[in-house]
Amino acid sequence: MSDTVSLLTKFNFLQNFASLISAWINPAIIHNLEKYHILKKVHYLTAIENIEGDYLEFGVFTGSSFCHSIRVHQMQKKYCGEHTAMKFYGFDSFSGFGSMESDENHPFYSQVDFNSNIEYVEKRIRRVAKNTEYKLVEGYFQDSLTSGPKSYGIDKSKIIFIDSDTFSSAAQAFEFCSTTIQQGTYIILDDHFSYCGDINRGVAGAFKEFIEKREIEVRLVFHYGMGGSVYVVSNM
Template identity: 30%
Template structure:
């Protein structure tokens, strides 16, 4: 089932690349996904991480948690013609354990991970306005990878406003819907991130790679000096 999941997703090579980067660079911290949906992306991130631990000669001496946020109530109506109120509250594509048209729930996502013999992720259920702020305000660890898959400008803006405390040098930020809206950066995730970059005083962001159909990744770098290589 893992093999079929990997082969069905054109993003897996990019997910492997992000995992290899944070593991090789010894970037401690956890893997976050905002917009968990059916759990496929977060499961692939965990599979890639476990694959790295088994096969790579470059070992790490710390563990990672995998953390997903979702309301499981779907999206609100936006100005994108494909989305309506409740979009993504049910599964719309092939999935190993959730049928097309079936309601997506926290319990079904946990069962999906168990079916793949993966450790179930920490799932924070609720609206982003409440759950993201409350959870991250109390969270003491950093993020190695942040996967943002919430499609809209409003939700992406809210997430970015609340992740500063978990960013560190080397955090990989992956946007699943960067090139939506016909690639127009005045909308969606691209607009929210461009606005965030303009006001973020602590970090700059390196363009890492494009992947999949709509996706883009960045690496966060501390402004005014590098901790790596002794600041040289």
């Protein structure tokens, strides 16, 4: 009996230690680590299916996810051998949200939290990219996305990463991508459960409206981090 109590005491100590570490880590770190993991998964899944197309990211901010996607793509040959060519496109105002509709107000989404600097981001990506083709497009989506994907040389999308937070910006991104989406395109929604989980607001609302309007069938692949979701287009 004493041996059992001693074992349980040691087990409780380990549980307490794990709990302390977990409680101490900033949730943003957990979210980003899991995001990096799913980006690697999605690049792998599109590679083994030999899906053609480019990587489109809406809401680049400081470029962390964008850089990671390029790194994963470059390392892919070790796991998948030769794979289809891929270009990387990043769209962001690099000046925060700009004007927002009243129903898009959110305690976390503000100019202060999401201001960035395109020169810094460009320098950061350039160090990673090497021979990988990429393009950053600066401007609010209502200005930068109106000319359509063809104007940037985009034909098909392999991976679409929506990290623009609000309904209007996500809706503009989806409309821009509408002609590029194909069966097998992966769509990453980084803030899928914002606005208290309201399915009709934020990124979730824009995604729901888009797939219903375009009659696109999707399947949930997995969730990650503090509210991210990944879908694959299963039928058009």
